[in-house]
Amino acid sequence: MATLVLSGPGSRLGDVWPARSKSHPLFDQTIKKEVQAFWQNSPCDSWFTSEAAGTVAFYQRLDEHRYEVHPQLQEAVNFEKTKDLRVLEIGCGCGSEAERFARAGARYTAIDLTNAAVSITRRRFQLAGLEGCFLQGDAENLPFPEGSFDLVYSHGVLHHTPDTARAIREVHRVLARGGRAMIMLYYRDSFNYQVNLRLVRRLRAHLLRTRAGYKLAQLIGQESPEELQRHAELIRRDPSHLDMQHVLNRNTDGPDNPLSQVFSRASGRRLFAQFRDVRTRIMFWNRNWLPGIGKVLPRRVENRLASLWGWHLWIFAQKPPAEFAEERAPQPTEPVIHVHRREEAFAH
Numbered sequence: 001m002a003t004l005v006l007s008g009p010g011s012r013l014g015d016v017w018p019a020r021s022k023s024h025p026l027f028d029q030t031i032k033k034e035v036q037a038f039w040q041n042s043p044c045d046s047w048f049t050s051e052a053a054g055t056v057a058f059y060q061r062l063d064e065h066r067y068e069v070h071p072q073l074q075e076a077v078n079f080e081k082t083k084d085l086r087v088l089e090i091g092c093g094c095g096s097e098a099e100r101f102a103r104a105g106a107r108y109t110a111i112d113l114t115n116a117a118v119s120i121t122r123r124r125f126q127l128a129g130l131e132g133c134f135l136q137g138d139a140e141n142l143p144f145p146e147g148s149f150d151l152v153y154s155h156g157v158l159h160h161t162p163d164t165a166r167a168i169r170e171v172h173r174v175l176a177r178g179g180r181a182m183i184m185l186y187y188r189d190s191f192n193y194q195v196n197l198r199l200v201r202r203l204r205a206h207l208l209r210t211r212a213g214y215k216l217a218q219l220i221g222q223e224s225p226e227e228l229q230r231h232a233e234l235i236r237r238d239p240s241h242l243d244m245q246h247v248l249n250r251n252t253d254g255p256d257n258p259l260s261q262v263f264s265r266a267s268g269r270r271l272f273a274q275f276r277d278v279r280t281r282i283m284f285w286n287r288n289w290l291p292g293i294g295k296v297l298p299r300r301v302e303n304r305l306a307s308l309w310g311w312h313l314w315i316f317a318q319k320p321p322a323e324f325a326e327e328r329a330p331q332p333t334e335p336v337i338h339v340h341r342r343e344e345a346f347a348h
Helices: 029-041 056-069 073-077 096-103 115-128 164-174 191-207 211-220 225-237 244-250 265-271 299-309 322-327
Strands: 002-007 086-090 107-112 132-136 149-155 175-186 276-283 312-318
Touching: 029 115, 056 073, 056 096, 056 115, 073 096, 073 276, 086 096, 086 164, 096 107, 096 115, 096 149, 107 115, 115 132, 149 164, 164 175, 164 265, 191 211, 191 225, 191 244, 191 299, 211 225, 265 276, 265 312, 276 299
Parallel strands: 086 107, 086 149, 107 132, 149 175
Antiparallel strands: 002 132, 175 312, 276 312
């Protein structure tokens, strides 16, 4: 069952919306539970503030940080054009975009794998006097009828679910004819993946195996002593943490992150084969990737770097309107199984 919680004047808390129970053949219960547990303990962006969770100051500080480091996000989403649209956000985090959708007049619904994100975003809406619907549920098995939404938005979420392709098929299913998807996935051909993760972080992982290497890593690292120590503990406990998949997992959203995947423009487009008008855009540059000069680069230079080698692959796509429905390419009825060598990451 997926729990639906309504927020706003006249809503009843705790209403229940039954979820579809059919499971996917590749549905990995173990990794899915690990992903859920990790984000339950660490809702996205919550670590960027020391303010008490659920307070006005907590949300204000999160938003200040989010739109400072993602200066192009609001322009990319274009919130003001979502008035009266039925919007679904998959993975609501702490609700930064949720509030902007609602203030723009969208009919907003959130679904998240964790109760923590649902509760934090619901609390934000209660403080702001906004209306919305909030569910805890699985992106690979969305508990909505076909054609329920005009826009499906997801920022940095679907690369953490084991079967991203299935999640995208679910996005297509719940969109109305002519509805649009805005999905951000980690980008394989980024500076972060090709240089920072494959070279710098992988080398650092080898250094952390020894006491002398750990001291050297302290001098060149960007993380807190606590995070660096956790990385060292994991590597010494299990040498497989030196392979690229573990390097990707542990160096994207924290040392205990159980799963991340990266996608190229081509593989991203393949995920959206059922859609039309598919466009991609590369965004987000972290100033820490260029120690010393990264924080003094002009914004225009930073934006140029982001457009070429940024970490975020945005995919914009439309579900074909009724008159184009018959033109869709037939989809395979059986799931495609991607086999990865142990030393390689889930890079598509």
